[in-house]
Amino acid sequence: MGRIVVEVMPKPEILDPQGKAIGTGLERLGLSGFTGVRQGKLFHLTVEGEVTADALAQAREAAASLLSNPVIEDVVSVREADDAEASR
Amino acid sequence: MGRIVVEVMPKPEILDPQGKAIGTGLERLGLSGFTGVRQGKLFHLTVEGEVTADALAQAREAAASLLSNPVIEDVVSVREADDAEASR
Numbered sequence: 001m002g003r004i005v006v007e008v009m010p011k012p013e014i015l016d017p018q019g020k021a022i023g024t025g026l027e028r029l030g031l032s033g034f035t036g037v038r039q040g041k042l043f044h045l046t047v048e049g050e051v052t053a054d055a056l057a058q059a060r061e062a063a064a065s066l067l068s069n070p071v072i073e074d075v076v077s078v079r080e081a082d083d084a085e086a087s088r
Numbered sequence: 089m090g091r092i093v094v095e096v097m098p099k100p101e102i103l104d105p106q107g108k109a110i111g112t113g114l115e116r117l118g119l120s121g122f123t124g125v126r127q128g129k130l131f132h133l134t135v136e137g138e139v140t141a142d143a144l145a146q147a148r149e150a151a152a153s154l155l156s157n158p159v160i161e162d163v164v165s166v167r168e169a170d171d172a173e174a175s176r
Contacts, residue, residue: 033146040130058121
């Protein structure tokens with residue numbers, strides 16, 4: 001069983017209030033080493049068998065059409081899962 | 089400016105209704121090559137200067153305490169951003 005990982009983040013120029021709130025929360029926990037936090041979305045798409053070029057192409061299409069909103073989000077990466085991600 | 093990426097996914101045994109809904113949506117779009125979809129969360133934490141071992145340790149603590157709910161989610165990875173992620 002293969003797995004493809006899709007990473008989606010809000011565009012840099014878009015405000016991310018949830019990220020801001022997390023940043024405040026981190027400071028309250030004493031974790032003050034960060035200058036910024038942004039939250040995005042992560043998708044694991046599983047395919048039967050190996051991850052083929054065709055499956056990656058379908059995943060790219062899915063990322064552009066359904067998994068992200070191109071007005072406010074960027075697809076940062078569409079890639080085969082690494083070992084830690086695939087073993088879950 | 090350094091950037092740390094934190095990946096959080098629902099635990100394998102936890103139902104993911106949003107992932108299921110996305111799977112149905114993909115089939116409706118004719119993207120039927122996937123046997124499963126799961127949605128997780130992605131965080132970009134920025135730090136001043138380089139990503140140090142101390143910053144990664146703080147990020148791991150943040151991931152365990154605030155960025156994930158350990159009852160239903162796993163922290164899949166806490167790592168320095170790769171080039172595509174860092175350039176955003």
